[in-house]
Amino acid sequence: MSATPPSAVAPTRLSVRDALAEAVAGMLRRPGRAVLTALGTVLGVGSFVAVLGLTATISAQIDGRFNVLTATEVSVEDVAAQQNEFAGPGFPADAEQRLRAVAGIEHAGVLWTVRLDSRTTVGPLPSGAGDPATGTAVVAASPGAVAALVPTLQQGRLYDDFAERGHERVVVIGSGLAARLGITTLATRPALYIGQEPFTVAGIVADLERRPEHLMSVLVPRATAEQLWGPPAPGAASVLIATELGAARQVADLAPLALRPDHPEYLKAVPPPDPRMLRSGVTADLSALFLLLAGICLVIGAVGIANTTLVAVLERTGEIGLRRALGARGRHVSAQFLTESAALGALGGLVGTSLGEMTVVGVCLVRDWTPVIHPVTVAAAPLTGLVTGLLAGLYPAWRAARVEPAEALRR
Amino acid sequence: MRLLRRQSRQDPQPSDEGDSPVIELRGVGLTYPGPPPVEALHPCDLTVRRGEFITVVGPSGSGKSTFLNVAGLLDSPTSGRYLLDGIDTAALPDRERTALRGRRIGFVFQSFHLLPHRSALENVALAMLYTGIPRAQRLVRARAALDQVGLGHRTGAVPGRLSGGERQRVAIARALVGRPSLLLCDEPTGNLDSANAASVLGLLDDLHGAGMTVLVITHDPEVARRGHRTVTIRDGRLHP
Ligand SMILES: Nc1ncnc2c1ncn2[C@@H]1O[C@H](COP(=O)(O)OP(=O)(O)OP(=O)(O)O)[C@@H](O)[C@H]1O
Ligand SMILES: [Mg+2]
Numbered sequence: 001m002s003a004t005p006p007s008a009v010a011p012t013r014l015s016v017r018d019a020l021a022e023a024v025a026g027m028l029r030r031p032g033r034a035v036l037t038a039l040g041t042v043l044g045v046g047s048f049v050a051v052l053g054l055t056a057t058i059s060a061q062i063d064g065r066f067n068v069l070t071a072t073e074v075s076v077e078d079v080a081a082q083q084n085e086f087a088g089p090g091f092p093a094d095a096e097q098r099l100r101a102v103a104g105i106e107h108a109g110v111l112w113t114v115r116l117d118s119r120t121t122v123g124p125l126p127s128g129a130g131d132p133a134t135g136t137a138v139v140a141a142s143p144g145a146v147a148a149l150v151p152t153l154q155q156g157r158l159y160d161d162f163a164e165r166g167h168e169r170v171v172v173i174g175s176g177l178a179a180r181l182g183i184t185t186l187a188t189r190p191a192l193y194i195g196q197e198p199f200t201v202a203g204i205v206a207d208l209e210r211r212p213e214h215l216m217s218v219l220v221p222r223a224t225a226e227q228l229w230g231p232p233a234p235g236a237a238s239v240l241i242a243t244e245l246g247a248a249r250q251v252a253d254l255a256p257l258a259l260r261p262d263h264p265e266y267l268k269a270v271p272p273p274d275p276r277m278l279r280s281g282v283t284a285d286l287s288a289l290f291l292l293l294a295g296i297c298l299v300i301g302a303v304g305i306a307n308t309t310l311v312a313v314l315e316r317t318g319e320i321g322l323r324r325a326l327g328a329r330g331r332h333v334s335a336q337f338l339t340e341s342a343a344l345g346a347l348g349g350l351v352g353t354s355l356g357e358m359t360v361v362g363v364c365l366v367r368d369w370t371p372v373i374h375p376v377t378v379a380a381a382p383l384t385g386l387v388t389g390l391l392a393g394l395y396p397a398w399r400a401a402r403v404e405p406a407e408a409l410r411r
Numbered sequence: 412m413r414l415l416r417r418q419s420r421q422d423p424q425p426s427d428e429g430d431s432p433v434i435e436l437r438g439v440g441l442t443y444p445g446p447p448p449v450e451a452l453h454p455c456d457l458t459v460r461r462g463e464f465i466t467v468v469g470p471s472g473s474g475k476s477t478f479l480n481v482a483g484l485l486d487s488p489t490s491g492r493y494l495l496d497g498i499d500t501a502a503l504p505d506r507e508r509t510a511l512r513g514r515r516i517g518f519v520f521q522s523f524h525l526l527p528h529r530s531a532l533e534n535v536a537l538a539m540l541y542t543g544i545p546r547a548q549r550l551v552r553a554r555a556a557l558d559q560v561g562l563g564h565r566t567g568a569v570p571g572r573l574s575g576g577e578r579q580r581v582a583i584a585r586a587l588v589g590r591p592s593l594l595l596c597d598e599p600t601g602n603l604d605s606a607n608a609a610s611v612l613g614l615l616d617d618l619h620g621a622g623m624t625v626l627v628i629t630h631d632p633e634v635a636r637r638g639h640r641t642v643t644i645r646d647g648r649l650h651p
Contacts, residue, residue: 009498009507009510009511009514009515010510010514010543011506011507011509011510012509012510012513012514012541012542012543013541013543014540014541015543017546018540018546021546022540025528025529025533028528029527029528318522318524319524319526321524322520322524322526323537323540323541324485324509324512325483325485325512325513325516325518326513326518326537326538326540326541326585327509327510327512327513327514327540327541327542328509328513328540328541329505329506329509329541330505332541404486405485405486406480406485406486409480409485409520409524410476
C-alpha cells in the first residue's frame, strides 16, 4: 500500500487572537500571581519613566532659567586694584561711548552701589527728619546701564544722557520703594532726599528683568553720583552689557580691550554660562545612576517573569501534553507561553508607565515645576515591558515546546 | 441518546479512505531507550476496521498505555509501519503527525486532563482550538457535543464542580467534538465508581452504535467484554 500524500491532512494552526485569548485565560488562572510577577516590571519601567521624566523636567527648568535674558548678559568687573594698586578706577569716564563702538551690544553702562555713611538716609525728607526708608541702597547707573536692566516703566521716564551730562538731581526708583516712601503719583513732582540732597523722582519702574534686587534701590545718574559722592571704591563698579542674541561670548572677548586698550587686563568680562554644560552638569550623573537602578529593576522583573513562567510550564505539563494531543505543535505551545509572559511584561509596563508619570507629576506639584515627559518615553515604556516579558519567556517557552506529549500525559 | 445517533450519522466521517482500516499495525514495536532499554511493546500486527469497538486488556505494566501512545501518534514506534486511515505515519514530519493526531484522533484519558479553571464548554471547545475553526463556531459545536453526552445543563461549570462521571463525559465530549476517525480511551472508567462507569460505558456504546471507531484500554475484564473484539496484551506482547 502506498502512503497517502502528507497533504491529505491540513496542518493545525493557532491564530494570533486565539493565542492572546489563551494567554489572558492563563493569566486569569492565577491573577494574584500574575500581579506579583508583573511587579518587578512595574518597578523597572516605572523608575525608567520617572527618571527620564524628572530629568527632562529638571532640564526644562534649567532651560527656563537659562533664557534669552541670561544668554545675552555680559558683565565686566573692575579688577584694576588687584593688578596694580596705583591703577586707579578701571573704567574710563567715557566707558559708554567706547562700548558703542563694539558690535553686538544693545545697551551698556557702568553701575555701582554708592557708599554712603550711616547717617545719610533715603527718605521723603532730609536726613534726620521724618521717616527714612532705612537700608535703601543708592546705585549710580549710567543711562545705558539702566536700559540694560530692561526696566518696565510704570510712571514718568528714565533719565537720559542729557540728564547725565547736566549732573541733574534726578532719580529712578522701583515701585516697591515708591510705595514704601508713600509716592503714588509723579504728577506732584515728589522729591526724594539722599542725605540733605533733594532729588526729583523722574520715573517709577514696575519691574527690572535683570538685577531685580535694584527695584528696592534708588538709581542715580552716574555723573551726578560721582559729583556728589566721589568715584566708586576700587572694584565696586561694573559694566553691565545687554548683547544681541548669540553675541555675548564675542562681546565678552572684546569689551575689556574696547574699554581699556592700554590695560585690558584691568577688566574681567564674565560671559553667560554655556547652557549645555549647565544642564549636563546638574543632571547627567544623577540620571545615569537612576537609569542604572531602573535597569537593574527591569532585569529583576525579567527574572521574576522568567521564573514564574518556567514554574507554570512545569506545573502545566499535563496541560501541555493535552494540547499536543489536541493538535498543538511545539511552536503553538511556545507561542502560548511566550504570549503569556509578554502579556505579563506589557501589563507591568503599562502600570509602571502610569506610576512613573504619576511620580513625575507628583514631584512637579510639590516643587512647582512644569512636568515634561518626552512622548517617546511614554510610548517606549510599555514596549520595554513587553520586550522584557518576551525575553523572559524565551527559555520557558523553549522548554514547553520540548515537552514530550506521551511523557506529559503520563502525569 | 436517539438525538446522538441521528446527529452522528448525518456527520460524514472525515476520512476519505472509507474502505481502508482505521488502524493498521505491521510489526510495530516500541523500545524505550532507557538506560536500561525497555521493550515495552514487542513487534505486533493489528488491524482495526472502521466502526469497530475494540478493547485492549492487560495487567498493570503490560504496555497498554504504550500501545495507546503509539496508536494515538503521541509516541513513534521504534520498529514497523503504522498506517492510520491508510496514511503511513512513519514517513510523516512532525507537522503532519500533529495534524493527523489533532484532526483524526480523539483521546479520553484515565485522569480526564481537563483544564481546571475553564468551564466545561471551554474545555470541549479547546479540542478545536488548533483546527482553524472560528471561535463562535467552536462554541456552538462544543455546546452540541455537551448535549450529546447529556451535560447540556452544565456547560458553565468548571471541572472542580463536576462529579467524576460528569468530568469523564466532558472529556468524551471533547474527544468526539472534532469528529475524529478514532476514539482512543485509556482506562476511561479507572477513576469512577460503578454507577458512573456504567454511564460512561453506555455513552461509548452509543458512540460505537453511531458508527464511531472506538478503542478502549482497560485492565477490567468486565469493561473488556463490552467490545466487539478484545485484544490481550501481556508483557508487551499483543495477543489478538
Ligand atoms: N518512558 C519510559 N521509559 C522506560 N520505560 C517505560 C517508560 N514508560 C513506560 N515504561 C515501562 O514500559 C512498561 C509498560 O508501561 P505502560 O505504561 O504501557 O503500562 P500499562 O499497561 O499502561 O500499565 P497501567 O495499567 O499501570 O497503566 C512498564 O514496564 C513501564 O515501566
Ligand atoms: Mg497505563
